[in-house]
Amino acid sequence: MSHDANLDAASAGRGRRAALDWLLHSPLALPLVGLIVVSVLMGFASDNFFTVDNILNVLRQVSVVGILAVGMTFVILTGGIDLSVGAVMALAGTMAAGIMVNMGLPGGIGLLTALLVGLGLGLFNGFMVAWGKMPSIIVTLATMGIARGLGLIYSGGYPISGLPGWVSWFGVGRVGIIPVPVIIMLVIYAVAWVVLQRTPFGRHVYAIGGNETAARLSGVRTRSVKLAVFAISGVTAALASVVLTGRLMSGQPNAGVGFELDAIAAVVLGGTAIAGGRGLILGTLIGAVLLGILNNGLNLVGINPYMQDVIKGLIILLAIYIGREWR
Amino acid sequence: MSHDANLDAASAGRGRRAALDWLLHSPLALPLVGLIVVSVLMGFASDNFFTVDNILNVLRQVSVVGILAVGMTFVILTGGIDLSVGAVMALAGTMAAGIMVNMGLPGGIGLLTALLVGLGLGLFNGFMVAWGKMPSIIVTLATMGIARGLGLIYSGGYPISGLPGWVSWFGVGRVGIIPVPVIIMLVIYAVAWVVLQRTPFGRHVYAIGGNETAARLSGVRTRSVKLAVFAISGVTAALASVVLTGRLMSGQPNAGVGFELDAIAAVVLGGTAIAGGRGLILGTLIGAVLLGILNNGLNLVGINPYMQDVIKGLIILLAIYIGREWR
């Protein structure tokens, strides 16, 4: 008996040490700790925070930026950046809405339009970066302006409303109690996790961020991989536009201004190195939720909206500062 | 005689070859060509373009972004980026206006306030990057949010007007026919040129962007230099706020949204490598003027405002694409 108890204690000790070890070494550890700390603080500050309803609410709010951040993670892992995601999302949503409302085409075509717009602009970015050898920050900055302009031209500046009712399912529907946007987001994260961790392509994404020359000289098709990550970012922007359009029930050419910065913040808060090569997609999910909790919590606590910007900035700085040693 | 003519022809030939050589190798060549091409196009499209009045007009419009781009050039040369310049400018201008209007303090104190705000936030950025070892894109993204929030808190969201009349001199005054903002801008560029090309500090800025580790091993105090470039960027943001406040005759907490992107575009259009180490401050001036001409020309030609975004994006892409080989 005492023997058994000893064994148990030892294995518990080992378990604890293993957990500690993991905590000190996993790139996910720090984002998780941040998430927990901020959640607990918010829970103390507002009684309404830890309700099932509010947690689902946060996740639903997070979904759009969360989906954008998936593509952003791919791009940042290769050492690039995509400033165009917000604008591409707005253009995809506006054109999809336009196709359905103004041309009366069926919803499937609308969805397809959104995806094609996202894919097309993503390929354009990727082509300019990979074959044009231009820095991604500049290419996507230009694409951002182009996509915004096109969206406004297409819609004439008016939001496009009058969408068929089922579109709202993507934004406000629920399966059981789980909001549809949350399900869409989680599915996208699951797919991204598989792609990054279980496929050769995923390895190549990391390799390019780690040492592009080495990857290229060893025979990795670095240009194709770079094309692909920007295409993925375009597609996730299109998927985000589906959720957003469902939430707003209209195509908004000026939606998503500044979302690219939120997506970048989510990726970096999630522990991904901005220089590429290191990071986990689950970290991005945690980062996105952390940002969402900040927005939600500061609202719940009733902080002056101007002050919210300041507090958010400080918390991001603090989180990255503490996290820099882990990376 | 024929002998002399031969000599002349030869030296002319040599002159031409030297010019060609310069054209092919100077990092200024391409931005200049871009400037000329765009100017000529605009001149054809609008009769009002090539008037002294309009050229001074363009330069005056360029001044604010042009001044921001000076600090941005320092930062980018070291391999960093400063996304906070627009927000820092707004905060500096708002606080300076507040000091003068609400507290009735003299103008010198207002000016000093602006400079201290810019310097302070620049030092904060630099400290976080150099000692905190955090990526500048994240640090300055956070500072951007913080500075915007502080500006809005300070002013309660209202613009601060009622400034003494002399303030407008900085924005709309003239010396002879030359607008004061243009003079301020050119003086700042001249100082920046001396600092970058003629002082040890300037060489260290380039060295850090070229190879930070090597610079540190050679004894360059890399952290101090990085601190300094962000401080410079903060100070140029403050100087830009003086011109802006003069132009707007009010402290505007919402001013300058997106100016950081214009400043980055000016730097890159001017031939500076976004990865650092290579570039000339005069290129930035050309880049800023090029952007200004685009804005002005597209207005003069009467292009639909939505279309302007698209055309600007395409021209930036084209310019960088052609320029990428030179760099």
Place this chain on the structure above:
Amino acid sequence: MLEMKDIRKSFGRIEVLHGVDLQVNAGEVHALLGENGAGKSTLMKIVSGIIQPSSGTIIVDGSERHFANYDEAIAAGIGIVFQEFSLIPYLNAVENMFLAREMKTSLGLLDRKAMRQRAAAILRKLEVDLPLDVPVARLSVAEQQFVEIAKALSLDARILVLDEPTATLTPVEVEHLFKVMRELRAAGVAIVFISHHLEEIFEICDRITVLRDGEQVGSCTVAETDIDQLVEMMVGRRIENSFPPKPAADPGANVVLEVEEVQLRRGGPVSSFQLRAGEILGFAGLVGSGRTETVLSILGAYPAARCKVRVDGVEKRLRDPADGLAHGIGLLPESRKEQGLVTEFSILQNVSLNNYGKYRQGHWFIDFKKELACTEDAMSQVRVKAQGPRARVDTLSGGNQQKVVIARWLNHDMQILIFDEPTRGIDVGAKAEIYQLMRDFTARGYAIIMISSELPEVIGMSDRVCVFRSGGIVATVQGSAINSEEIMTHATTGRVQHVA
């Protein structure tokens, strides 16, 4: 003059120097020898204040010193030429030499004229003539090395450390350097010299200290020892004749690669050559003669002025190293860290980097078990010494890193391997193993192109040798013509040079 006592240094939990002593006198050239990873560079970084020792004392001119950074070491009269280049690519030679030690006018501005004159004077002493106004990135590797040396000389150091300065120099250039070193020695400067070329030690050095695995294994004068004994001290065992025997040439072997014409984008001669199955084709030439650029142009990694290639007799257009891989051509790049390895990846991930074709599960996914098995197999074939396949490659010694890059090609059906400077910066023990590996490959029928700047290696390994000069092949030699006079004659301007 310089004395180091019981120096210990740990990186994290790993101690790499276990109490090393070193004593260098004024007016001597002191060789510091040891295998890759023995701790030579680490020790020298401690001398120059770049890293701090975990314990131990440094005594300069009889008084104990502690250098918090390089500046303090410089103030104490210490100068160093780093093993890794520490030049700023876009600054010119003058700016690089005086970086962080600029001369200033009374206004605090750069005194460009004075710096230029002083730079020119130092370079004249080294007998090199290089352009002072272009960014050093546009200089050849050897020229860059001289800028590096000149930079250290400009400090007027009384203790000068040269960490593998000759790795990228030709024999003639090495002679220039030695001449300057002798002058400095005569002037009473203490010099620490690190090199893997043991012949150089006997030419220039007075005393020798040997490190092995972070321990000092001995110190002696040059006269007391010979090469074999040094090698044994370094490696801990005798190394027999390091070049494996050359098998007889097979003239009937298939031509696996025929380069009909290739010309570099920067111009130069148009080259052509053939490569046969089972042979090692050496590419000799001075540093910067265009060997690397030529093979990279053939592989499509570099734009070429023109390039026409037949693989197995069929004309192919290679646009990317990936196309090379598809045709069974693999590259071992000249710089392991910059071009060969993803240093943050594990051995496993580096080995399988380009090889997922073999480890698919379903069509899309990685078969992790197979990946692990194949990697372990490849690691044992090339005898990588590491904790396991999941060790990060940046924790390995240089030789083991090089073997990881080689291991990458073992699980492919390769035809042609291009080894660019396969033994640069690699100690004698690992060298012999790599030579044996190359012979194992050719025995399997692989063809090898070996680019090397070390003549003995070219001579000892190659079945035929293409000699490069100013961007292209100027001669191909084989059989008994593979000797140093012949090769150097073609590689330099045509005058016969006598090489030590």
Place this chain on the structure above:
Amino acid sequence: AAQDDQLKIGMTFQEMNNPYFVSMQEALNEAAASIGAEVIVTDAGHDVAKQISDVEDMLQQDIDILLLNPTDSAGVEAAVRMAKDQGVVVVAVDANANGPVDSFVGSKNRDAGYQSCNYLAEALGGQGEVAILDGIPVVPILERVEGCKEALAEHEGITLVDTQNGRQDRSVALGVVENMIQSHPNLAGIFSVNDGGAMGALAAIQGSGRDIKLTSVDGAPEAVQAIADGGPFIETTAQFPRDQIRVGLGMALAQHWGASVVPKEVPIDVQVVDAESAADFSW
């Protein structure tokens, strides 16, 4: 200023991705076409500095009339002065500008805020918690909020429990209102400073399934439609953007033709649009 006889009208908008301003532009184009005038339009995108540049560029093109929809009243003063120095007629539209403008044509924004919030309070029976969905702090928006607060203060049973910034943006407003609803379980009413924000708030209310009444300002087609459909969105106090432009252009022309008693300020009435009147209303 005009060398050729065609009249040139310049109009600078604070933003053009809002139906409110887009319909202004349409009215301007129609009106100008009917008198054979040329129109130049610019979009400041909420950036005062750009707006000044835009005006400068229009002055280079020798406009005769400047219709100014200021991003910020104080900030555009330099532009107003420059235009006046060139002899251009300047009329501020929708929001006033500092400096020597010839006339200002704009909605009674304080009234609009007052009426919307009064309607809201009465619809709630003078009882309950309400919140304000604020916007970008510019004078017309601030006036609406002031008017709203004044109305709310007149109802003893109404408490203002929250003010958050939806930046007049549908997607931002959506998230902000979702959070408001979470933090105030008894929230009964929301006033949004404009219809863009209100549409986001509407989506949030509908998503929550709670019974919260919503009022707003503008009269945008989408909002009017939503009110007609019944539901949480019960009222918007409509402005008349097309009329503002028509009246504004009229004032400018009068001045251009030499009228000497052009009114300095022409307030345009606002009108309550609710479920009963929605069917008949459109901009």
